Amino acid sequence: MPKLNSLRHDAPLDLHPALTNEQFSAALDPKLTPTTSLPLSAALNHKQVQKRWQQIDIRHARDHLLDPQTAQNMARYEKNIEHFIGTVKVPVGIAGPLRINGLHANGDYAIPLATTEAALVASYHRGCRLITAAGGVSAMLLNEGITRTPVFSFYNLAEAGQFVAWITTQYDQFKSIAQSTTQHGRLHDINVSIEGNHVYLVFEYTTGDASGQNMVTIATNAVFEFILAHAPVSPQQAFLDGNLSGDKKANSHVLRSVRGKKVTAEVHLPATLVKKYLHTTPKNMVEFGHMTTLGATLSGGIGVNAHYANALAALYIACGQDAACVAESAVGITRMEVNAQGGLYACVTLPNIMVGTVGGGTGLPSQKACLDILGLAGKGKARALAEVVAGLCLAGELSIVGAFSAGHFSRAHHKLAR
Template sequence: MTIPSHIIDMLHKVRARFQIEPIQERMLPSDAEFTTLRPVRKASVSSVEKYWNRLQETASPMDQNALADPLTMADPDVFSANIENFIGTVKMPVGVIGPLRINGLNAHGDFHVPMATTEAALVASYARGAYASTKSGGISTALLYEGVIRTPAFVFDDLLNAGMFVEWVVNEIEPLKAAAESTTQHGKLVSVEPVVDNNIVFLICRYTTGDAAGQNMVTIATNALCENIAARCPITMKAWYIEGNFSGDKKASFLGLVTGRGRKVSASVTLTAEVVEKTLGTSVQAMLDYGQVANLGSHLSGQLGAQAHFANGLAALYIATGQDAACVAESAIGITRMEPRGDDLFCSVTMPNILVGSVGGGTSLPSQSAGLNILGLKGAGKGSALAEVAAATCLCGEISIVAAIAAGHFTRAHENLARHR
């Protein structure tokens, strides 16, 4: 087999750049003494100062002032429930779009949506989509399904024992449900679905979580369920694990796309031809033509679903409202559709994995609480409406980016709003 010449050239460059002996010395184990950081939950002025004293070799007083600013340091303990080894807060630019009119089962009215991002042009793009949607009468939204899942795994000697275990679980659902729900006031175990792979059994434990995103809630509840199984099940098991990496937690998965994990929401709007032309600067047919190509690209590249950039809108909204930003990894899958409706354009998104909460997590932190207050969706009874707002916001982004690329404005917009700002 002949090695391609470009690979040989690359290897020659690597060899010329690095000298073996200095690299070997630099990579030898070091036995120099050091003091490791141990997790500290309780934040105080003195604990923050202690950490900054440690960082003096690399960080300047200006860095300390930027993160440990006076407003943050007025009450460091307010952050203790959300972080360890606290040294300050990060300030991100927050923009707002709207009013975004939503005609939903849970979200109904005109919303101003806060979006935290460092990507210039993003807020402008979503604002344009929101304006076009509102001019066309608003976005219809519906929460179709909800259920946050945790998937513990149980290991047995053989397939026979795995099968006997499943039979036992099926007959013991009620006491297992009671054990899980004893850990939470708001979580409800709605189903347990066994998946057998020879001697290993995964239990898909699905919960409703009230107005919370519910990641920690379902973990604690499922742990109680598993301990109840371990204590009472007569089938000998070799091991059990609280999560078998089957649930799709913070990962895009086919399971999430098909069955959902979190809140499944559909959002749609019919844009009038006049709005498409005057507000978006293109035509219905041009958007349909590009949408067809983009849909093909989604399939050929193996995307889970078919959409343009859900992650942009979700990340900005999640950060602004105190959601777990890592959940964007699983929340940002779904389907965008654009179809003709006479002379007009029907646009929709269906998102099966929206993980948001109006209570719990980071929603009580000062800046994030302010973001939810701007929406009018902080506190109990608002979680489902927040999920519908998230889907509607993503639809605005899909409309705007498809219009921009169809019209040939995408690059120019980023040059004007980002590079040449």
Template sequence: MSIIPSSVLRLLDRLRASYTVEQARSRMSHRAELVPQRALRSSRVTDAASIASLWRQLHAAGVATEAAEPVLADTQTLTDAAAYCANIEAMIGTLKLPLGVIGPLVINGLNANGAYYLPLATTEAALVASYARGAAVATKSGGVTTALLNEGVLRSPGFKFAGLIDAGLFVEWVTRNVDDLQAAAEATTRHGKLISLEPMIDNDIVFLLCRYTTGDAAGQNMVTIATDALCRRIEETCPIKPLHWFIEANFSGDKKASYLGLLTGRGRKVSASVIIPGPLVEKHLHVSVDRMMAYGEMANLGALLSGQLGAQGHYANGLAAFYIATGQDAACVSESAVGFTRMERRGADLFISVTLPNILVGSVGGGTGLPSQSAALSLLGLKGTGHGAALAEVAAALCLCGEISIMGAIAAGHFASAHDKLARRR
């Protein structure tokens, strides 16, 4: 009996059936004829002329069909081209995604308070329908309670020293000069505030965990620029010179799911909850409270055994659709979609809550000013200054709606049939 895994054997059989050794070597060797003589040339300015120039180059290279250009570089895109200048390089057009809407979702929050219609951009059938069902159940139950619990975007520069003694002396110097470093960082921004500076030593390397509030912006670029100024101030004035330093030493959890983000948060930490009356659970989710609790118990065990960071059903689905629709940095879903979903029986009713420590959203900055994304934020009623915290609470409430619906579907045995009906047989 072979002790080689069957998956390895199947892969080798497929490869042998497709290629001889000589053919495989030929396919994987350097091919000078494929090396382009000239890379694409693009203007630093985004306008209709720069878009047209890139399309001419793509046509000349033989990679663009005549049908592609008018779809991606349509008249409206060319008219609005300058609006994208601060958001992209080498722009050749815009990509159209289906945009759905759910609501009204009633939110009873410290910052988000009222009935909201949420835009969701996705190509996944059944997603909008699922979140809409959760929103309807939550609203019929009196609405979602939300609260912003904490905020602070992290950046973690790292410094390498000759030894542990120098690393310790550096930390001592930082603690005695924190006011000057804070001033250097905050001089780069009108809205960002350095609220904590925490050294972490690993022998001859020191990480400085810099946490900022960022106003109504998500603040990724803001904190990077501020921390760069802080580090250069250290470089200029600190008598203990590092051998080298880096603006981000991969300790902050930027665009990665991490234990640090789970415990301390990175962005805005929000909790949302609802108590669903038992009769509404049975009427709209087609399942009993006991069955929901039984599923929740098993799902939490699955999360524990598989090593999830947190325990939840599918935060990423709603967050990705919401982030794309409202001009957020979609890559931040990797850390935003970390948290805990909790269910409890409250008498005859069902309590469900979500807590997400890393929601990175903004109502200003980034892609929020682009034409479609700005319109989506206007639909939501949270465009512009003063709405960053409310937007984070809405994002958490959205995740709660998704948890209600998907857990109800799985507990009721409807999960597969719903996707078959909406995704395959519509």
């Protein structure tokens, strides 16, 4: 009997052809032959764009990426891209309306989603219709904050302790320095973490209506330089970020704290609506949730959810957010219960929603258009956008759990993706 987890010697997958040792080495060895270099300048202007396409020299690719509208709007992308050659068109669908009853978002929202995955928009649209039929989702922004985490190393723990003793007297000075770099960011706390002779400082900011990652990097760098110039104990090594912030990485710390905007959202669904829209029962959906929660635990997952990443990626791309932040934003918890009336109670909590309505890609032509469809472009709208995102994720959780519970998941993909 073969051992579990052993490699199969009869596996049909052939990862590489039969090669001699010399051929194998030749295939993997570095190649130092000259290559054709693209223009060195990263500037965005017609002259540099033409130079890049002369080097690429693939006419049909140019026609698709540098279409007339993109060429006309070229200057709009200057602060968002280097070595520009054009734009990629991603299909955009609309889901909803989704009714949000939030502290900041209130109303019915048509939600643009950019994706190439068939069945995705249809699934979110179904979840939105179900929630709206029940009166909408209740959503509450719980907390917000962005972190940057400089790290310093010392010869020994005694030096690290002296450094921390000085750091604790400098909060007002650090806050003043940080504020001098930004009109909208606010440094509101600094936490200290000591690991042997290493000291991590966790700078926590609010960033207004911007997602704020560049903002907090610039502010923290100003404080970082002050520390290096004035600390009574000079560190042996120091780096602007020590990887404690969770930037673009899933991490468990934020389940109890926040990075970005932390939102929870809930809905009570009568059993009749569950049957009408999802073709299953609250009991089946709750049992599915119990078994898949155990599955998430066995797989070492951080949090428990079905597919937050689908909603987040599609909305982030459509609305000019930093799509790489899906890595951290997709951490959270989905929970379902049978309520006292025999209906379904469902809630989501997402502690890492990284969204803004100003700055970044939010002002680009297509992305601004999508925010306009939501009615959430510009100042004063970021908190509302975060509550809409949480409601959208809840809609997606209901739809996909319903599909699995009713045995329709594969059928939907066969119908829409073939």
